[in-house]
Amino acid sequence: MLDDILTPEERALVARAKAFAEEHVAPHAARWEWERRYPLETIQAGCRAGLNTIELAKDKGGQGLSFSAKLRAFEEIARHDFAFAFAMMNHHNAVARFARDGAPAHVARLLPRMIAGEVIGCAGLSEPGVGSDFGGLEMAAVKVDGGWKLNGAKAWITNAAVCGMSVIYAQTDKALGYRGIACFAIEADRPGFHREPPFELHGGHAIGVGGFRLVDYVVPDEALLHPPGRAFKAALAGINGARAYVAAMCCGMLQASLETAVRYTQQRRTFGQPVLDHQGVRWKLVDAATDLEAARLLSYRAARLIDEGADAVLPAAHAKKFATEMAVRRIADCIQAMGANGLRAEYPLARHLAGAKIAAYTDGSIEMMNERIGVALPQVFG
Numbered sequence: 521m522l523d524d525i526l527t528p529e530e531r532a533l534v535a536r537a538k539a540f541a542e543e544h545v546a547p548h549a550a551r552w553e554w555e556r557r558y559p560l561e562t563i564q565a566g567c568r569a570g571l572n573t574i575e576l577a578k579d580k581g582g583q584g585l586s587f588s589a590k591l592r593a594f595e596e597i598a599r600h601d602f603a604f605a606f607a608m609m610n611h612h613n614a615v616a617r618f619a620r621d622g623a624p625a626h627v628a629r630l631l632p633r634m635i636a637g638e639v640i641g642c643a644g645l646s647e648p649g650v651g652s653d654f655g656g657l658e659m660a661a662v663k664v665d666g667g668w669k670l671n672g673a674k675a676w677i678t679n680a681a682v683c684g685m686s687v688i689y690a691q692t693d694k695a696l697g698y699r700g701i702a703c704f705a706i707e708a709d710r711p712g713f714h715r716e717p718p719f720e721l722h723g724g725h726a727i728g729v730g731g732f733r734l735v736d737y738v739v740p741d742e743a744l745l746h747p748p749g750r751a752f753k754a755a756l757a758g759i760n761g762a763r764a765y766v767a768a769m770c771c772g773m774l775q776a777s778l779e780t781a782v783r784y785t786q787q788r789r790t791f792g793q794p795v796l797d798h799q800g801v802r803w804k805l806v807d808a809a810t811d812l813e814a815a816r817l818l819s820y821r822a823a824r825l826i827d828e829g830a831d832a833v834l835p836a837a838h839a840k841k842f843a844t845e846m847a848v849r850r851i852a853d854c855i856q857a858m859g860a861n862g863l864r865a866e867y868p869l870a871r872h873l874a875g876a877k878i879a880a881y882t883d884g885s886i887e888m889m890n891e892r893i894g895v896a897l898p899q900v901f902g
């Protein structure tokens with residue numbers, strides 16, 4: 521479907537991402553979860569394979585490919601592990617954002633190390649007390665001579681376990697509300713950066729999600745990516761893409777779950793016939809296949825609109841809402857069809873179920889998607 525509009529170079533990238541995931545992710549993902557660890561060495565292997573430079577402009581050392589190509593590549597990776605795909609994607613996004621918005625001298629110093637995977641990037645909006653309503657964030661930024669002084673905490677940040685660079689949002693003037701928010705590129709090796717231990721997250725240890733505190737952390741002026749008045753808008757500009765690719769990642773997880781369940785129920789027999797031939801089981805998997813088709817169409821449509829520069833707010837919200845909800849329900853149905861064996865760790869289904877549940881929060885929860893769609897109801901249907 522979406523592959524039809526990709527260039528040959530982009531289709532080759534998707535094939536490379538698929539091969540990378542089969543070789544480097546599939547055999548290890550369950551172990552990362554048992555060992556409760558962040559697979560830094562595989563993230564770095566992903567960097568060497570170009571999984572962090574897909575959208576980065578060619579003159580900055582990237583591949584200059586489309587958003588749709590990136591989405592398809594990461595759908596393939598998420599077939600094997602959502603957590604790894606999400607962590608790798610967040611690093612990619614930090615690379616691309618920093619390269620685009622950073623001060624030239626800062627970018628020249630740091631970007632090559634981020635491309636090489638020596639410095640891992642992340643994005644920090646959420647805080648211990650602030651999630652959905654991120655316009656109310658509390659990290660404070662105060663202007664000082666030659667730079668800014670930052671104080672406050674970030675939480676629930678993907679890649680925080682190892683990040684060397686973070687694109688963070690901080691409030692410069694509470695009275696201005698969301699218009700007072702500014703965006704900075706900060707580095708973890710400067711005084712005042714205190715990393716918290718990563719969170720224990722069922723099914724998501726490879727995301728390396730956690731937080732850090734900034735205590736009288738001073739950044740030079742060059743670290744300001746977006747001044748107050750522009751940062752909040754810049755954060756929202758990237759969110760449609762995130763919603764579309766999270767939806768595609770859910771499709772990848774359900775694709776793998778269906779393949780596993782169909783193969784299993786074809787060979788497992790009860791009451792004298794393959795389990796798949798019992799209508800009660802078959803129709804459940806049929807419903808899952810139909811939902812997968814619909815979720816793919818929604819996420820691919822949002823991706824195409826993003827590449828065309830068209831308004832993708834509602835398509836991305838519909839895609840994320842539908843795909844995350846259906847993935848939780850349908851991956852559980854695939855497990856059910858396999859009986860108790862569906863729960864065994866040799867199959868990826870239980871891990872994918874946890875991944876789908878995690879996906880339902882990242883980059884805006886299902887309720888926030890409803891709020892977004894709800895605000896537009898009068899325009900669309902009124």
Ligand SMILES: Cc1cc2nc3c(=O)[nH]c(=O)nc-3n(C[C@H](O)[C@H](O)[C@H](O)COP(=O)(O)OP(=O)(O)OC[C@H]3O[C@@H](n4cnc5c(N)ncnc54)[C@H](O)[C@@H]3O)c2cc1C
Pocket residue numbers: 610642643644645646650651652653675676677678679724727729878881882883884885886887888891
């Ligand atoms: C694995 C993982 C990785 C993440 N990575 C990042 C990251 O890299 N960077 C980052 O900044 N953040 C990240 N997040 C945070 C994520 O964006 C938040 O979890 C999300 O915004 C929801 O916020 P919350 O969890 O604090 O829920 P809350 O905002 O506390 O909301 C609690 C519940 O109430 C619902 N709710 C809230 N307001 C309303 C309303 N008005 N109407 C109806 N329902 C409502 C929510 O949908 C949710 O179900 C990550 C989260 C996870 C789980």
